[in-house]
Amino acid sequence: MRLARVAVLRVRSLLRSSRAEAEMRQELGLHIEQLTREYIAAGMSESDARHAARLEFGSLEAIKEQCRDMRRVTVVQDLLKDLAYACRLFTKSPGFTLTAVVSLALGIGATTAIFSLIDAVLLRRLPVQEPRQLVEVSRAGGRTLSYPMYEAIRDRNEVFSGILLTSSGRFDGSLSVGGTSAGDVHFSPVTGDYFAVLGVSPVLGRALSEADLPASNVAVISYQLWQRAFAGDPGVLGKTMRMGGRRDYTVVGVAPAGFTGVLTGHPIDVWVPITWFEQPSLRNKVAMMFRIIARRKPGVSADQVRANMTLVARQLSVEWRFERPLQVEIADASSGLTLLRRQFSLPLWVLMTVVALLLLIATVNVANLLLARAGARHREMAVRLSLGASRWRLIRQLFTESIVLGGAGGALGLLLAPVAAASLVRFLSSAMGPVDLSFDLDGRILAFTLAISLIVVGLFGLAPALAATRPDLTAMFKGSPSATARGERRARPGKLLVVAQVAISCVLLAGAILFARSLRTLTHVDAGFRAENVLLLGVGLDPGKSRSEGERVRTYERVLERLATVPGVQSTAFSSEWLFGGGTWTEPVSAPTFTPQPGQDREAVLLVISPRFFETMGTRILRGRAFDARDDERAARVAIVNEATAHYYFGGTDAVGRIFQLGDRTSAPQMRVVGVVQDAKYRSLKDPAPRMIYLPALQEPGPIGGANLAIRTPGDPENMADLLWKEARNEVADLRWRGVTTQARLVDGTIAQDRMLAQLSGAIGLTAMVLVCLGLYGLTAYEVSRRTAEIGIRLALGARRTDVVRLIVGRSMILVTSGVLVGLGGAAALARLVESLLFGVRSSDAVTLVASAAMLLTIGAAAAYWPARRAAQLNPIATLRAE
Amino acid sequence: MPKPSDLLQGTLDLLILKLLAREPAHGWSISKQIQLLSGDVLSVGQGSLYPALYRLEHQGWISAEWKDSDVGRSAKFYALTRQGRKQLDRELKTWQRLSSAVQLLLDNA
Numbered sequence: 001m002r003l004a005r006v007a008v009l010r011v012r013s014l015l016r017s018s019r020a021e022a023e024m025r026q027e028l029g030l031h032i033e034q035l036t037r038e039y040i041a042a043g044m045s046e047s048d049a050r051h052a053a054r055l056e057f058g059s060l061e062a063i064k065e066q067c068r069d070m071r072r073v074t075v076v077q078d079l080l081k082d083l084a085y086a087c088r089l090f091t092k093s094p095g096f097t098l099t100a101v102v103s104l105a106l107g108i109g110a111t112t113a114i115f116s117l118i119d120a121v122l123l124r125r126l127p128v129q130e131p132r133q134l135v136e137v138s139r140a141g142g143r144t145l146s147y148p149m150y151e152a153i154r155d156r157n158e159v160f161s162g163i164l165l166t167s168s169g170r171f172d173g174s175l176s177v178g179g180t181s182a183g184d185v186h187f188s189p190v191t192g193d194y195f196a197v198l199g200v201s202p203v204l205g206r207a208l209s210e211a212d213l214p215a216s217n218v219a220v221i222s223y224q225l226w227q228r229a230f231a232g233d234p235g236v237l238g239k240t241m242r243m244g245g246r247r248d249y250t251v252v253g254v255a256p257a258g259f260t261g262v263l264t265g266h267p268i269d270v271w272v273p274i275t276w277f278e279q280p281s282l283r284n285k286v287a288m289m290f291r292i293i294a295r296r297k298p299g300v301s302a303d304q305v306r307a308n309m310t311l312v313a314r315q316l317s318v319e320w321r322f323e324r325p326l327q328v329e330i331a332d333a334s335s336g337l338t339l340l341r342r343q344f345s346l347p348l349w350v351l352m353t354v355v356a357l358l359l360l361i362a363t364v365n366v367a368n369l370l371l372a373r374a375g376a377r378h379r380e381m382a383v384r385l386s387l388g389a390s391r392w393r394l395i396r397q398l399f400t401e402s403i404v405l406g407g408a409g410g411a412l413g414l415l416l417a418p419v420a421a422a423s424l425v426r427f428l429s430s431a432m433g434p435v436d437l438s439f440d441l442d443g444r445i446l447a448f449t450l451a452i453s454l455i456v457v458g459l460f461g462l463a464p465a466l467a468a469t470r471p472d473l474t475a476m477f478k479g480s481p482s483a484t485a486r487g488e489r490r491a492r493p494g495k496l497l498v499v500a501q502v503a504i505s506c507v508l509l510a511g512a513i514l515f516a517r518s519l520r521t522l523t524h525v526d527a528g529f530r531a532e533n534v535l536l537l538g539v540g541l542d543p544g545k546s547r548s549e550g551e552r553v554r555t556y557e558r559v560l561e562r563l564a565t566v567p568g569v570q571s572t573a574f575s576s577e578w579l580f581g582g583g584t585w586t587e588p589v590s591a592p593t594f595t596p597q598p599g600q601d602r603e604a605v606l607l608v609i610s611p612r613f614f615e616t617m618g619t620r621i622l623r624g625r626a627f628d629a630r631d632d633e634r635a636a637r638v639a640i641v642n643e644a645t646a647h648y649y650f651g652g653t654d655a656v657g658r659i660f661q662l663g664d665r666t667s668a669p670q671m672r673v674v675g676v677v678q679d680a681k682y683r684s685l686k687d688p689a690p691r692m693i694y695l696p697a698l699q700e701p702g703p704i705g706g707a708n709l710a711i712r713t714p715g716d717p718e719n720m721a722d723l724l725w726k727e728a729r730n731e732v733a734d735l736r737w738r739g740v741t742t743q744a745r746l747v748d749g750t751i752a753q754d755r756m757l758a759q760l761s762g763a764i765g766l767t768a769m770v771l772v773c774l775g776l777y778g779l780t781a782y783e784v785s786r787r788t789a790e791i792g793i794r795l796a797l798g799a800r801r802t803d804v805v806r807l808i809v810g811r812s813m814i815l816v817t818s819g820v821l822v823g824l825g826g827a828a829a830l831a832r833l834v835e836s837l838l839f840g841v842r843s844s845d846a847v848t849l850v851a852s853a854a855m856l857l858t859i860g861a862a863a864a865y866w867p868a869r870r871a872a873q874l875n876p877i878a879t880l881r882a883e
Numbered sequence: 884m885p886k887p888s889d890l891l892q893g894t895l896d897l898l899i900l901k902l903l904a905r906e907p908a909h910g911w912s913i914s915k916q917i918q919l920l921s922g923d924v925l926s927v928g929q930g931s932l933y934p935a936l937y938r939l940e941h942q943g944w945i946s947a948e949w950k951d952s953d954v955g956r957s958a959k960f961y962a963l964t965r966q967g968r969k970q971l972d973r974e975l976k977t978w979q980r981l982s983s984a985v986q987l988l989l990d991n992a
Binding site: 057 | 910935938958
């Protein structure tokens with residue numbers, strides 16, 4: 001009741017503030033009138049009486065202000081007034097406003113962008129039941145497991161309430177419904193317990209179940225696909241769709257909206273039973289093609305899970321006679337599978353730190369600009385303080401101005417963030433294949449942006465507001481001597497800020513140089529082959545037409561010969577896997593010259609190749625010969641090894657003529673080394689070249705189902721892709737297209753993370769430097785304007801202009817140098833944290849530290865030089881007269 | 884005439900409420916009555932009185948109305964509300980407790 005009336009009163013006085021003001025004036029006026037009458041009655045003249053009454057009454061405005069405060073509406077009213085005032089003020093100095101808002105927007109936008117990525121990749125939980133109970137079981141290093149391992153873990157574990165298996169990635173296929181194409185879809189074969197373990201129930205129909213496995217022709221589709229391909233038709237259940245041009249699937253269910261599987265960044269449209277894979281893939285104990293997610297029983301700790309899984313792994317290693325014991329790893333899967341997270345969590349956090357530092361620099365810059373303005377507005381504040389405004393009131397007004405700046409910066413940043421995030425995703429995509437992450441401006445992102453904007457406003461708004469309103473009236477109005485001393489004190493926070501700014505940007509710059517040097521080292525690594533100008537063309541043969549393995553290999557060789565006749569093509573080859581293509585086939589090796597210690601690694605990587613493979617890839621043959629037409633099914637088994645293999649198994653580079661066997665069986669065919677080639681990187685530029693053994697395709701045709709063609713072209717290989725494909729198709733009519741890329745692209749994909757770090761931290765480092773430049777320039781210019789009189793006196797007393805320049809630049813350089821020193825310390829300390837992201841550069845790299853220090857000192861000197869020169873050109877007479 | 888002493892902190896609200904309990908009054912007459920009824924001992928400055936009136940009004944203890952006044956013009960008359968009356972009782976009790984405690988101390992010390 002009382003509250004209601006108070007509220008009515010407040011709203012009324014807010015709405016009718018002019019009326020309330022008038023009433024207040026009238027009421028106080030009446031009081032003064034009465035006082036005046038009393039004095040007249042006591043015998044004063046009217047004018048004396050009026051004067052005396054005013055004196056007795058005291059400051060009318062101050063009393064009014066206090067009354068307004070009591071009405072409590074002033075906060076809102078003042079806020080509106082302050083907002084209007086702030087906007088007017090800012091439009092009057094567009095240069096200042098633009099600098100402040102844009103630097104804030106850049107900082108806030110970049111921070112929000114990285115946050116939205118971190119949120120999407122690392123923080124957002126799967127829309128499933130109790131996501132925290134989910135863990136991923138994988139081999140050490142987050143690598144995949146085989147189907148029999150899944151069965152073993154499912155049957156033997158004591159810690160899981162459920163366990164599911166899914167293909168390690170998603171497959172792409174064209175979809176047609178009722179004969180009409182419905183575009184491409186991403187699908188994933190999963191076990192029957194997939195939906196049950198996740199606790200996801202379909203919005204329509206039913207989930208897959210164990211009973212579906214043998215049938216293998218049912219599918220659950222995503223909500224989005226239901227909308228896209230079936231227009232949300234409730235009669236979708238039971239409809240047949242053809243996927244990948246070969247198999248028909250009957251839709252049995254529709255997953256809930258928002259559920260797109262467990263592969264972060266790789267949404268799934270269709271889930272099909274795991275029997276999509278051929279039986280051999282599911283029976284092979286070492287066909288590591290799957291990922292496993294398990295749900296912990298309630299109350300079971302991560303350590304218990306780990307202990308139990310280690311036990312099961314040890315049992316399996318013994319029972320299945322693994323060469324190397326199986327090592328399992330347990331990872332949190334509440335946000336989905338770890339592919340993206342594993343590779344990008346550290347880089348993302350590094351970037352987050354970097355942009356946060358950038359934002360800090362931008363904030364400091366704005367604080368500095370405001371401080372300089374506070375100096376300029378000191379008289380305005382002093383006048384208002386002496387007229388009776390409370391200090392709190394002025395601080396509130398200055399803070400409102402900061403909020404306007406921060407709000408504008410934040411809003412603009414929010415517009416920039418999705419653009420920046422999208423370009424970040426392009427970096428991710430170049431490494432991971434297409435990545436789909438949603439960057440809707442949801443509540444979390446908005447809350448984040450709001451929070452950092454407020455923090456930023458608090459940081460840059462507080463010091464200037466306090467400094468500007470320091471109640472120091474007498475000194476203010478008195479002017480010169482004490483004003484200079486006070487000015488000195490006032491400039492101190494500004495100087496500290498510049499030192500901090502220089503230090504932070506030194507850290508950022510050092511980071512950028514470090515990552516750039518690391519990337520440079522990486523791109524200059526001798527890979528052992530020449531990746532540029534090699535087109536990679538994936539082809540297959542129609543399985544309908546039966547061919548023996550040998551015929552298949554010869555068919556591909558015919559394609560190679562045909563392609564080699566295309567003008568410009570220098571050399572052609574195929575291999576069982578592309579270099580840097582991701583696939584690896586390893587076998588243990590035994591040789592008479594090699595007696596392994598127990599537990600010693602015996603495995604080598606095998607690659608089946610066509611005769612001109614080394615010529616095409618640009619790998620040098622050090623000894624012996626390459627494969628040629630002699631090495632067919634009827635000839636003795638031969639092999640080519642790389643240097644690493646030669647040294648490891650044969651004790652020297654000269655391995656030609658040596659004998660070895662693959663696998664454990666003594667009955668395995670003996671192979672003779674006919675050539676030694678230089679070491680070539682196989683999966684990553686960072687790892688040393690593995691031990692490689694190359695086998696001729698005609699003698700080991702098994703892995704050549706489809707062929708991975710490599711064609712060395714004279715110019716940009718992608719220009720020739722269409723031409724070469726047509727030519728190949730002309731040679732073999734039933735040739736199938738499996739995709740095209742270039743060797744350079746594959747190699748590049750493995751260093752996308754390094755490229756992302758180098759380019760982004762470089763851009764951020766440069767931005768930081770520009771901001772520091774601005775900050776330093778602003779501070780020096782402000783100093784110069786404050787010390788105009790002093791400089792004038794110096795000049796009048798005979799100081800040379802170079803002395804003045806030296807004096808001013810010298811003062812700035814003290815700040816820059818202290819900033820650089822602090823920054824170098826910080827850089828050396830922080831760099832150790834990113835050691836694992838560097839290649840070929842130590843975190844304490846001297847070149848980096850010297851270079852960043854030199855760059856900052858140079859630009860520091862330049863930024864201080866211009867205002868200093870202007871100061872030196874002052875006319876001493878004019879400045880002194882002005883004082 | 885000795886200078887009227889300043890009001891004890893916090894007693895102004897009590898005095899205003901007590902005066903308004905007798906009859907509605909405007910600001911000028913409140914300040915006069917405080918001086919008069921305290922035998923010229925107490926005086927309240929305008930800088931304290933009006934903010935206090937505004938505060939009490941906004942706490943809902945007094946209400947205001949423009950009426951013709953004894954001085955010939957319309958003035959803002961303040962009157963006690965129901966909540967104001969309760970508040971007055973509370974403040975009176977507090978005051979009595981306080982003053983008797985002070986008296987007790989002065990007697991015994």
